[in-house]
Amino acid sequence: xxxxxxxxxxxTRVKQEVLNExxxxxxxxxxxxxxxxxxxxxxxxxxETARQRVADLLNCKPTEIYxxxxxxxxxxxxxxxxxxxxxxxxxxxxxxxIEHPAVLHTCQNLEKQGxxxxxxxxxxxxxxxxxxxxxxxxxxxILISIMYANxxxxxxxxxxxxxxxxxxxxxxxHTDAVQACGNVPIDVQKLGIDMxxxxxxxxxxxxxxxxxxxxxxxxxxxxxxGGHQEKNKRAGTENxxxxxxxxxxxxxxxxNMNKHMQNLKQLxxxxxxxxxQKVPMAKLNGSRDNRLPGNANFxxxxxxxxxxxxxxxxxxxxxxxxxxxxxxSPEPSHVLIAIGLPKELAYSALRxxxxxxxxxxxxxxxxxxxxxIITNKSI
Numbered sequence: 001x002x003x004x005x006x007x008x009x010x011x012t013r014v015k016q017e018v019l020n021e022x023x024x025x026x027x028x029x030x031x032x033x034x035x036x037x038x039x040x041x042x043x044x045x046x047x048e049t050a051r052q053r054v055a056d057l058l059n060c061k062p063t064e065i066y067x068x069x070x071x072x073x074x075x076x077x078x079x080x081x082x083x084x085x086x087x088x089x090x091x092x093x094x095x096x097x098i099e100h101p102a103v104l105h106t107c108q109n110l111e112k113q114g115x116x117x118x119x120x121x122x123x124x125x126x127x128x129x130x131x132x133x134x135x136x137x138x139x140x141x142i143l144i145s146i147m148y149a150n151x152x153x154x155x156x157x158x159x160x161x162x163x164x165x166x167x168x169x170x171x172x173x174h175t176d177a178v179q180a181c182g183n184v185p186i187d188v189q190k191l192g193i194d195m196x197x198x199x200x201x202x203x204x205x206x207x208x209x210x211x212x213x214x215x216x217x218x219x220x221x222x223x224x225x226g227g228h229q230e231k232n233k234r235a236g237t238e239n240x241x242x243x244x245x246x247x248x249x250x251x252x253x254x255x256n257m258n259k260h261m262q263n264l265k266q267l268x269x270x271x272x273x274x275x276x277q278k279v280p281m282a283k284l285n286g287s288r289d290n291r292l293p294g295n296a297n298f299x300x301x302x303x304x305x306x307x308x309x310x311x312x313x314x315x316x317x318x319x320x321x322x323x324x325x326x327x328x329s330p331e332p333s334h335v336l337i338a339i340g341l342p343k344e345l346a347y348s349a350l351r352x353x354x355x356x357x358x359x360x361x362x363x364x365x366x367x368x369x370x371x372x373i374i375t376n377k378s379i
Contacts, residue, residue, distance in 0.1 A: 001316045004362045009151055009353035015204040022245040033238040043240045050247025054211050057250040059187040066230045067243050070210040071178040071199030072102035077212055078174045078195045079106045081220035082143055090140030096120040096128050097338040099147050103176055125287040126155035126339050137169050148177035152335040153286030154295025163192030182253035183292055194218050205249035209242030264294035267354045267363055272296050274367045294354040299345040315369045320351045
């Protein structure tokens with residue numbers, strides 16, 4: 001049975017060009033990047049080339065890029081690292097109710113340590129309440145962390161506006177851009193972003209590698225003790241193959257951005273149009289226009305979302321009900337509840353996230369199977 005993959009928000013296939021570039025660093029170029037002999041210097045040179053490539057994607061300096069094990073570590077390092085270092089300035093953090101668990105659970109952990117956190121509401125499209133944000137800023141607010149684009153419903157936040165509000169009060173602004181990087185252009189200088197998290201396996205690099213952008217004037221503490229890697233901010237022997245792969249993936253994403261966005265948007269818009277026309281009780285979740293180019297999230301009335309996923313899987317279709325990091329939770333999506341969906345609609349949600357390997361024929365097959373499963377009421 002042919003597999004049709006529509007879950008690129010969960011993870012992506014490693015591109016062949018990315019794999020080809022990283023493979024030598026598992027074998028003949030296996031040196032430790034901290035070693036001073038030739039094999040080590042070769043690895044170090046590869047790491048710095050990758051750092052430049054990541055910086056080029058974000059339009060920042062390579063000295064502002066720190067390699068991590070993924071998006072979750074980047075979020076932890078940004079939020080905890082900054083708050084620990086700047087505790088003397090205040091203890092109040094502002095975030096939103098629809099953040100990824102890597103941000104929400106980090107903030108909840110900090111609350112146990114004496115920090116205060118404001119969780120902003122969002123509207124029915126998943127956009128943060130800017131008036132509430134403005135009213136939540138206090139004399140002891142030290143950090144604002146709002147995701148760039150939501151991993152479940154794809155809604156893109158008004159990042160530049162939020163950054164300007166933060167700057168008015170001299171508050172650093174962090175954004176979890178794991179879903180946005182590589183899918184939409186991001187210029188951290190133009191947008192006014194101070195810290196940004198990204199993950200390799202969302203942009204056709206392997207799992208287990210990520211990066212954190214931190215503007216050079218932002219001070220933060222390390223949260224992993226050990227060696228002096230990454231300018232003494234992230235201990236641990238460098239994952240050279242992973243870093244090389246991330247750098248190559250960022251280079252490809254930068255060079256192919258416009259074509260990539262146009263292709264995904266065409267698939268997404270066609271899918272949304274067809275589902276709304278042909279599938280009973282289909283309700284689009286999130287913003288109709290202001291969303292990631294490859295994201296579509298629908299609820300289907302009295303349908304059991306988990307059973308729908310199993311039925312689709314039997315047809316060779318890979319999709320999801322929401323964040324892969326929340327799979328197995330008995331509770332409905334916190335994102336869908338935050339945008340005002342009743343529980344029965346939240347439980348019936350289906351997230352499809354398209355990638356460059358998807359064709360219009362793949363989308364037609366997905367739509368036909370949805371119609372058959374839902375109209376036949378086989379779930």
